Amino acid sequence: VNAEIIAIGTELLLGQIANTNAQTISQMLPEVGANVYFHTVVGDNLARIHDVLEIARGRSDVIVITGGLGPTPDDLTREAVAASLGVGLERDEELAEGIRAVFTRLGREMPEDNLRQSDLPVGATPIPQEGTAPGFVIDAGGVTIFALPGVPWEMVAMMRKTVLPELRRRAGSGVILSRQVVVVGLGESATHQAIADIVASQTNPTIAFLAGGGEVRVRMTAAGPDAADANALIDPLEKSLRERLGDFAIPGDHASVADALIQMLIEGGLTVAAAESLTGGAIAQRLTAEAGASAYFKGSLVTYSTQSKHTVAHVPWEVLDGPGAVSEEAAASLAEAAAREFDADLGLGATGVAGPNEQEGKPVGTVFVAGHFRGRTEVRHVRAYGDRDHIRRIAMTSSCDLGRRLLQGL
């Protein structure tokens, strides 16, 4: 099944938001054996949405549309799909009732506009609303079009409840599976060079590289009649790649080094805390991103000012006035403070210069990360690069990697 994703909304073309919906849907469709070949973004314009639909209908089996199902006049997905199929719109009374019920439950008056959301192209099957916007699915001459709201959590719920089960039912068999080897401490070119001959000889699984934030992800993707077959194709390839990449490759199938650290913490029944400067809470954000974080994450001291490194994290003035707030010594002291103040098994510390200006005479990209575990403190000096955000991500990744290595005995 060849699938593509169309996101509708002028806010995407103005750059007000990133197209995270396409990312989320792309992660989900391969679960049911659908290959995503294109993403398109188009604004709230009937003619252009129509043109994009025509192109998509000519090259894909399944089209997932997201956005343009809201109550305001610039929400035009219903009209555009109807026009593309040459049919009219028809009010679905059951949906209309459901929309009225949502407002009654919230004790709010329903703006009359909202009933537009129950007008569907003739022949469409409604997908019941999760928030207030219903979706729909319709057959367009052998091409299936799913139209989902742009609100991420509503879209995800409809993907799980309707789109994936429907596609799985049709596919019957055939899956695409991916697995990653995450590499830390080796650049993208060097990683590729180390495994170039393996990559060149691969067709199924295929291999893709993704570098950023201090990690290179080597992704192996296999297609097979079922999961066991796809896994059997990936297993020997992963083994060869790991032999070449050695200690630079994180053990296990993780999307990132942070995920590897989290799994080790959970399996070991261990807790972690941080004390961070340049990362500004990024370590805490990352380690609390998933549900269940309270089992292993205790907290973080985000000591952004030099003074607070002393008053809150108790980094000695001899360190701050001597080697400085950006130093091996400060990083070590932060990691120890994290473990001590939060009574955590593992303490992580990060300090450095995110830019755009140098600090204490240290250049932008200077990063020190530290870990403290069972009486042992280790520090790494990392030379990060790129813009402010990228330097912060590298610092976060590096501190998680050091934490992971400490847990496994370095």
Place this chain on the structure above:
Amino acid sequence: VNAEIIAIGTELLLGQIANTNAQTISQMLPEVGANVYFHTVVGDNLARIHDVLEIARGRSDVIVITGGLGPTPDDLTREAVAASLGVGLERDEELAEGIRAVFTRLGREMPEDNLRQSDLPVGATPIPQEGTAPGFVIDAGGVTIFALPGVPWEMVAMMRKTVLPELRRRAGSGVILSRQVVVVGLGESATHQAIADIVASQTNPTIAFLAGGGEVRVRMTAAGPDAADANALIDPLEKSLRERLGDFAIPGDHASVADALIQMLIEGGLTVAAAESLTGGAIAQRLTAEAGASAYFKGSLVTYSTQSKHTVAHVPWEVLDGPGAVSEEAAASLAEAAAREFDADLGLGATGVAGPNEQEGKPVGTVFVAGHFRGRTEVRHVRAYGDRDHIRRIAMTSSCDLGRRLLQGL
């Protein structure tokens, strides 16, 4: 000028990353009067990249490609553009020299693959590398194609140094300007209902809505021969919108309520600190996202565990054992701790239930935010909705809004 953006990379179609490059480029192009009408994402496949280029050449004046310029065999942008134009590739010796120099400077051996990056379509003008990947610009029968690397900071540098100046030079005149009114505490439908008649009568400026994370952004976009004209079109519209939206609208032209708070802090020479639970460092992350944050941001206590709310932020056990860690009293105590421990003018506190499970018998979405400023502590009970990430964003937004209101005397 009609522009479109093509992002190349299978990692985007697999959902490994969001297409933030398209977002960034979309924010930049209107500065030089270019309208972005489409984003497309296509994988590392020569035939499909070729097809996408043909479609784009048929509907746009300017095409900005990002990605596929790396050193590995799956980097195919150079080949695809050459094929679309019916020309070959030619090595640019100056670029090759530059690539060798980068590796010499880093003291690393250059993988031979990397020289592929200096092979450009015949007729292209090189754009010098920022990292290791050069870009190029080429005329395709009246359509200008810019090819930039996928690494965000390299892409941004080339946009600033080459793409925008070149387009500005050609455009001569004509700008598109946008301004936003940010609304907090009113839903998207209710916001639209309040201003529906104004929206319906608008053509230039146009009005777009963007809701999420506890904010509704009402974006006014005007086209005019120069900035003064475009602003003169927006001014009376903004005035009418603000009259309708009243106190729900944040004063000033900001992208978000966090930006409004930051500007007030800077203008007042004030500092802020946070003590956060469910947000897991999101308040700190947001307030340190921009360069210069150290002027106003002191730090944050991320007290994720209940115990650490007492040991680190000194929330009394009577509160934690009584009303609980998710309570008005806990939020107030956190805001006061933030101001006190970091010696900050404004203290922000946030606690709540991000989900997926209820806590202390309080349902998912229960959020209490607090602010402490000049001896005064204020708390707000917010009913947040959506998934875990959305609830955390609403909590962050709500705490910034309360901080902003405290600074202006509520």
